[in-house]
Amino acid sequence: MYKTKYFNIRELCHPDIISSIGEHNSWLRLDEFCLMDLDIIRKRWGSPIYINIDQFDSRGLRPPNDPDGAFYSIHKSGKAFDLVPKNGKTEELYQFLVRLIISGDLHSINTLEHKSYTVHRGWVHIACMNTEKRPLIIKP
Numbered sequence: 001m002y003k004t005k006y007f008n009i010r011e012l013c014h015p016d017i018i019s020s021i022g023e024h025n026s027w028l029r030l031d032e033f034c035l036m037d038l039d040i041i042r043k044r045w046g047s048p049i050y051i052n053i054d055q056f057d058s059r060g061l062r063p064p065n066d067p068d069g070a071f072y073s074i075h076k077s078g079k080a081f082d083l084v085p086k087n088g089k090t091e092e093l094y095q096f097l098v099r100l101i102i103s104g105d106l107h108s109i110n111t112l113e114h115k116s117y118t119v120h121r122g123w124v125h126i127a128c129m130n131t132e133k134r135p136l137i138i139k140p
C-alpha cells in the first residue's frame, strides 16, 4: 500500500467514506500510482497544495451519491483530484502540471480539465484516464 508523504487520508477522501469504511479501506480505494504522482507534484511544486480542506470535501475520492460534480465523475474512482495552490498561483500550477505531464515524469496522471473551467475558480482538476495523450485536456 502506498500512502502519500504530503497528504493525509482526509485530504484525499470524502469524510463519509472514511467514517463508513475506515482509513485503511479508504487508502485501498485510492489509485496507488495517482498517489505517487501527487507526492511528485507536491515535491516539485515546492509549496503547499490543498485538496480537501475545511468545507471542501469532494476534491478527492467522492462517494457514489456525492452531489458535487458529474454523476460519472472519475473522482468516484479515486483517480481524480482538484488541486488548490496555497500561494494562489492557480494559472502557474496549471502550466506547471501541463509541463510535468509532458515530461513523462508522472506514473499515471495524464489528464487536465481545460483551464477555462476551473482555474479562475481557484483549482486545477487532474486525473488518470485511459488515453495515450499527455496531456489529455477535457472539457466537461
Ligand SMILES: [Zn+2]
Pocket: 075, 080, 081, 082, 125, 126
Ligand atoms: Zn475535479
